[in-house]
Amino acid sequence: MSVEREKMIQLCNDWSKNTLMETLQIEFVDAGDDFLIATMPVNSRVHQPMGLLHGGASVALAESVGSAASLMFINPEKQEVRGIEISANxxxxxxxxxxxxxxxxxxxxxxxxxxxxxxxxxxxxLVSLCKLTNMVLPRR
Incomplete structure (x- = not known):
């Protein structure tokens, strides 16, 4: 892992300020050599009209944690990550x-x-199972 665990968690939470992640109250809570974990409260902010967790909120959570996780394997000063495909069940x-x-x-x-x-x-x-593909690009 290119960035130590606590620094990675703090970096992800700092980058979430004033973004969709902050709006959805997504919080990064743990990291390891090959994983990243985030939590999200289920409340009216993420409900669909029937009062259930909106599938789009689940996908936003999945893409947020999966995209941030790719930061563990790149040099953020020279590279950046773009999600290019996501699927969810x-x-x-x-x-x-x-x-x-x-x-x-x-x-x-x-x-x-x-x-x-x-x-x-x-x-x-299990609530949702998602697959995310990220592309690593040179930083612009």
């Missing part, structure tokens, strides 16, 4: 509480990173 609904997204690297290439992001509830029950 929503398997369980949620009305309130907290969800946790864990991004784990599946493929770490020089120009492509492939992530699996599992979103679970407080009981570790």
């Amino acid at each position: 929503h398997v369980k609904s949620k009305k309130e509480g907290m969800v946790k997204a864990t991004a784990k690297i599946l493929h770490k290439g020089a120009s492509i990173h492939l992530w699996e992001i599992r979103i679970v509830d407080e009981h570790e029950k």
